[in-house]
Amino acid sequence: MLRNILSKKILRDTSQVRCLVTSPVTCTLHTVLHDFHVAKEGKMVEFAGYSMPVQYGKVGIATSHREVRTHCGLFDVSHMLQSKIHGKDRIKFIEKLIVGDIESLEANTGTLSLFTNEQGGIIDDLICSKTDQGYLYVVSNAGCKEKDLAHMKDHLSSFRAAGGDAELEVIDDHGLVAVQGPRAAQILQPISEGGLDDLYFMNTREMHVAGIPCRVTRCGYTGEDGVEISVPNNKAVELCETLVDLGVHLAGLGARDSLRLEAGLCLYGNDIDDTTTPIEGGLAWTIGKRRRETKDFLGAEIILRQLKEKPKRRRIGLTCSGPPPRSHCAVLDADGNKIGDVTSGCPAPSLELNIAMAYVPAAYSKSGTQVGVEVRKKTILATVTKMPFVKCNYYTKK
Amino acid sequence: MARLLLHGVGSLLPRLSASHHLYTVTLLPHTLHRHFTYAATLLAERKYTEKHEWVAVEDNIGTIGITNYAQESLGDIVYAQLPEVDAEYEQMEECGALESVKAASELYSPVSGKVTAVNTAVEDQPSLINQSCYDEGWLFKLELTVPAEIDELMDEDAYKKFLKESEQ
Numbered sequence: 013m014l015r016n017i018l019s020k021k022i023l024r025d026t027s028q029v030r031c032l033v034t035s036p037v038t039c040t041l042h043t044v045l046h047d048f049h050v051a052k053e054g055k056m057v058e059f060a061g062y063s064m065p066v067q068y069g070k071v072g073i074a075t076s077h078r079e080v081r082t083h084c085g086l087f088d089v090s091h092m093l094q095s096k097i098h099g100k101d102r103i104k105f106i107e108k109l110i111v112g113d114i115e116s117l118e119a120n121t122g123t124l125s126l127f128t129n130e131q132g133g134i135i136d137d138l139i140c141s142k143t144d145q146g147y148l149y150v151v152s153n154a155g156c157k158e159k160d161l162a163h164m165k166d167h168l169s170s171f172r173a174a175g176g177d178a179e180l181e182v183i184d185d186h187g188l189v190a191v192q193g194p195r196a197a198q199i200l201q202p203i204s205e206g207g208l209d210d211l212y213f214m215n216t217r218e219m220h221v222a223g224i225p226c227r228v229t230r231c232g233y234t235g236e237d238g239v240e241i242s243v244p245n246n247k248a249v250e251l252c253e254t255l256v257d258l259g260v261h262l263a264g265l266g267a268r269d270s271l272r273l274e275a276g277l278c279l280y281g282n283d284i285d286d287t288t289t290p291i292e293g294g295l296a297w298t299i300g301k302r303r304r305e306t307k308d309f310l311g312a313e314i315i316l317r318q319l320k321e322k323p324k325r326r327r328i329g330l331t332c333s334g335p336p337p338r339s340h341c342a343v344l345d346a347d348g349n350k351i352g353d354v355t356s357g358c359p360a361p362s363l364e365l366n367i368a369m370a371y372v373p374a375a376y377s378k379s380g381t382q383v384g385v386e387v388r389k390k391t392i393l394a395t396v397t398k399m400p401f402v403k404c405n406y407y408t409k410k
Numbered sequence: 411m412a413r414l415l416l417h418g419v420g421s422l423l424p425r426l427s428a429s430h431h432l433y434t435v436t437l438l439p440h441t442l443h444r445h446f447t448y449a450a451t452l453l454a455e456r457k458y459t460e461k462h463e464w465v466a467v468e469d470n471i472g473t474i475g476i477t478n479y480a481q482e483s484l485g486d487i488v489y490a491q492l493p494e495v496d497a498e499y500e501q502m503e504e505c506g507a508l509e510s511v512k513a514a515s516e517l518y519s520p521v522s523g524k525v526t527a528v529n530t531a532v533e534d535q536p537s538l539i540n541q542s543c544y545d546e547g548w549l550f551k552l553e554l555t556v557p558a559e560i561d562e563l564m565d566e567d568a569y570k571k572f573l574k575e576s577e578q
Contacts, residue, residue: 066512072486073511266485266512335489336509358511359488388491388507
């Protein structure tokens with residue numbers, strides 16, 4: 013059995029990455045929390061070139077998943093790329109590369125955005141926050157670290173050559189942890205300087221947490237309320253130990269994947285990539301209104317034309333019972349002809365049915381449409397289902 | 411766990427014959443499953459594959475399951491796709507799959523043969539495989555067509571050594 017028993021293989025498949033290393037054993041990168049994970053019995057696997065915990069001890073992924081949905085979980089996401097963009101033209105610079113309207117963001121507010129290429133494909137997804145400290149705070153995927161940096165640096169040099177004032181600073185002296193779940197705010201409240209009551213979804217602020225100077229952003233990748241905390245490397249373990257003492261459960265990549273899938277959130281490399289456009293990916297909402305007028309991001313012409321003319325294929329959600337569809341399973345029409353591919357899929361621990369994302373022709377994208385999915389040569393009946401699959405629970409201003 | 415079960419069953423049935431065959435015959439139908447429990451728990455009889463499956467052969471019928479290492483690595487199993495009765499497989503041919511939240515893991519027939527029974531209990535309740543991978547969580551049985559294949563598989567000690575080596 014178990015060709016895939018060690019999630020290593022699976023995770024490498026889903027991690028989109030050309031690995032930074034040739035041998036996973038000898039040159040895997042470590043986050044600042046690596047020893048912490050090992051001490052907490054993290055089952056370490058390779059992900060995006062990093063040794064990361066897929067789960068901890070004997071706690072199964074489904075259990076860990078439910079701990080986050082009902083209580084609170086702590087994820088190490090230090091492998092992601094944190095960067096700052098400085099300079100008085102920083103917004104102009106970043107807006108060339110991403111589709112979001114950063115200019116119109118209120119101070120200390122962020123948005124999910126996309127780096128696009130000239131062909132309208134997605135280079136990576138990211139969170140870009142406009143701080144009042146004179147820089148943009150950008151967090152993008154670990155697996156895209158190299159290409160994101162190369163892309164930014166490439167455009168930065170031409171931007172600067174043309175007289176633009178912008179500078180890129182990679183934050184490598186901070187780790188990043190996500191605290192997610194309905195109890196996250198309540199648990200963090202007493203140790204967060206100034207409290208969290210006025211830190212709404214997608215707000216970011218520098219504050220002390222447990223006496224440690226951090227940047228706290230109210231966002232996450234689970235569909236639950238929660239925050240991501242950028243913490244100095246030398247204080248990361250201390251912060252995590254404090255959170256564990258407060259009853260926060262440790263959660264690994266396994267739960268992170270099933271949680272984000274239930275929340276309908278894309279995994280770069282699976283559900284979106286260089287060959288999918290924001291429109292096909294159902295991410296048109298990330299393109300700011302003003303940006304649709306200015307049309308000045310990479311690939312704008314193709315993307316905006318597609319927005320107007322409607323895309324030929326779309327990312328959709330699927331639900332079914334029986335064997336769970338996984339990425340690369342074929343989606344079939346009623347006659348058994350292949351019409352698309354599943355890009356992510358798993359049994360949903362919160363729902364007791366299987367959920368998946370897939371790309372299908374626009375004609376099949378309406379909720380309630382029945383399609384087939386081929387799982388190990390058998391055809392399973394699946395229903396196109398609106399995402400998110402579970403209700404999201406963000407802390408928004410009423 | 412396995413040993414406890416064995417002792418438990420043994421105490422219910424005093425003076426057990428060493429022959430499993432005789433033992434089965436004496437059981438009442440509703441306790442028949444205990445026969446599998448008994449047979450499967452004898453460590454000496456279990457043979458192992460590098461795919462982390464075990465097979466225990468009795469009267470040319472092999473009972474197949476996954477190892478404790480396998481069930482721990484897979485985590486909570488939520489779906490078991492088992493082979494169909496009468497299906498025939500070559501040794502190491504893919505014959506089904508187990509699904510956890512994390513991953514799908516294919517099953518490979520440890521020996522060549524024709525499927526004689528599948529454990530419908532694990533189809534209904536896949537978590538049995540996690541709870542009792544050597545006993546109630548067995549997967550299927552097949553009639554061996556090449557009995558000599560069993561000799562090529564690892565015994566308990568060899569499998570333990572294999573696990574140790576692959577962990578490094």
